[in-house]
Amino acid sequence: MTAAAISPTDTALAARLAEIVGERRVLVRAGELRSYESDGLPGYQARPSIAVFPGTRDETIAVVRLLAELQVSFVPRGAGTGLSGGSLADGVVLLGLHRLTRIISIDADDARAVVEPGVVNASLSRAAAPYGLHYAPDPSSQTACTIGGNVAENAGGPHCLKYGVTLNHVLGITALLPSGEVVSLGNPEGEHEGYDLLGAFIGSEGCFGVALDVTVRLERNPEAVRTLLADFSSVDAAAHAVSAIIAAGIVAAAMEMMDAATIQAVEASIYAAGYPTDAAAILLIELDGAAAGIDDDVARVAGYCRAAGARGGRTATDPAERARLWQGRKKAFGAMGRISPHLVVQDAVVPRTRLPSTLAQIQLIAERYRVHVCNVFHAGDGNLHPNIGYDATDPDEAARVHEAMSAIMQTCIDAGGTVTGEHGIGIDKLPYMDSLFGPTTLSAMCALREVFDPDRRANPGKVVPVHSCREWHGAPAARAGAGGRT
């Protein structure tokens, strides 16, 4: 489709959509669609044919039913903060859900809330605050990302180390299937019997349909919070401190590590948090819970850091200092983004014991491809974010960055890890699915998707490579070990 041409089919569809949501909420012109051509990941652009933004649950249902009637493919999108290209709509309809911002109810007694998919993550916690509650999954994009998007990606965040990911916080979803049918998944009022379709829907990246409302579990605000910063002269030392803390049975609320490159980027920016700029690595450790006993744990954590070789450390003594320590971490990507025109934020997981060796290999890869990698990681669960700043308009540099990232991903797979801990497969990680899963498993995923979306119209082409979607039953007999491929 050229910049100027809009097909007659799309014009007709746009008109019918406008009847449902109003003309203002249907975009067809290239200029208007530009903001929706990418998500948070540079390097991927795709223009939707039409972007439509329903404002209510009923409008959303009517839109999806119309698309079903006309057999049109669509891509659900929240705030577009995704980091795997998952909400890109290439020549299909983009279904924007960010206008569904109602917090339908908050139940303080049972610590839960029912929200529409467009509710911003941090807004939910703000609304729960007067009840002494908060929503625990806290991705770095939480001031912009939506609960619907969090559900689609099974989002995590630093505090998921103690509290769990989105999967552990969703009690029920009213799902709008691509067929237009509305179904209830899960049972917020009690136990659920049968297949965990709710669990299957969470993390399905918009391929199974749209969440019209989500019932979430809220956490009680902890009585006490302690935030420590420890700095080390090697990543290895920091990783050993993390292992010792975990082995001791101390359950930290968060354990975040930043490498030297990240520290320098942060301290050179307006987000400077007072991190020591000559450290090879710093650990930001947060403990929370009952006040009783917490300072004993703080002392032990500090002890483990020292024993592992920490050069120094400090504990935040007031909320302002705590916020400052966290600001450096939360704005790390922003700080990296200042330095170069574009930033690719990556996401991978390795077994925690393999973190030091993986980081050493990432350093070698960075040197080989002459790219600058800044590493931020959720040290407690082995989830790393190797980020590379570059100029995406420079084809040579872009190619080197792409190669470096592929090499990094392969390193993580070889270490027994996975290619995404939080950001999803989207399109960005599609090439790795064949390395992670055998053909039968990929076909099983496809078969599951087809139960929810028989016509494959919801977020087509994402998560599972299209070539995997074939008849999978009755594959020839597998052999164990070297021969068997599942």
Add this chain to the structure above:
Amino acid sequence: MSARAATKGAVAVAERMRAARASSTSLRIVGAGTWLDGGRPSDARERLELAALTGIVEYEPGDLTLTALAGTSLEELARVTAAEGQWLPLDPAGASGGTIGATVATASWGPLASAYGTPRDQVLGCELVSGTGDIVRAGGRVVKNVAGFDLVRLMTGAWGTLGALTEVTVRLRARPEVDRTLALEARAEDAWGWLRAATFSPLAAELLSPAVARGMGVGANATLLLRIGGNAGLARAAAESAATLGEAREVDGGVWTALATSEPREAAVVRLSTLPSRIGALWDRASAVVERVGGYAHATISRGVVRCVIPTASAGDEEIARLRGLLTTLRVDATCIAERLPASLWRSLMPAAASDPLSVGVRNAFDPDHLLNPGIFGEPS
């Protein structure tokens, strides 16, 4: 071995499955045999025995993850992890000879779910053989993983109807420094209110009805068992806080095993669940009714679940009819999930599970001929 390579056990099971499919032979999946009387009556022609699939495949204490063949017992997992000061905090009812595969397939859980969740929250990956003899390796070995659609969640609690589990990867926890149990008399309503306001989360908070409290020697009336985990400072403060709820005595940690193994072989076992804020009313109603017919109950307060156990060893037609009436009343205003029932009561009392169109579609995708554990969810075999 690459993460994608099938286990030897899975290859053998796949051959058996394909043969069964070719001859339309239905199969009842059996681990240690502890769940054979669980679930709706399943009249499979043959048994698929998986008890021989035992052994730890991979255990890296530093990662707090463990992979074991599905026939490995919970007891064995406890032994291996305890040596490293770790545990899989899953304590379902029944002897610990039950397998990890069956535990995951039935999504069984016990009092520790209060703090650590159910199998749904603890399984990282699994290998299974579908009803068509295809080997699927779902999830992975790391604690955070969102790659692909979540087949692991799909298999957890599927009661073998989508595939036979052959290998499971679970996340472990370090054992807490202090692990103490207190017993105190409390009303359900008060226990819920106290839990809600507490600044810490006990490992478990289980309310026992009088009969089982007496049987275990922890109290004469309804007794709350509180399992406290953490450091010494926390444990002290927790005990002080518990004292505000009632006079608390420390009891031996063996009570938890005693509770798990106290269920009689022949019994009706159902779980009633509601919003945790309504546990008081549900408990008062259910525990009284159940004790009147010689049974007992215990509730996981924070999850809003009351587990009712009613012996049926000598139950004749009259007793069964009474049981039907009793369960019918109990189910009002609560979700009722039955684990074990006299065969005649399943059809009359419990509607089929997984009978909605999506679930039927899922079943047809993984076991189109309905060969695995037919009838266990209540659909016609």
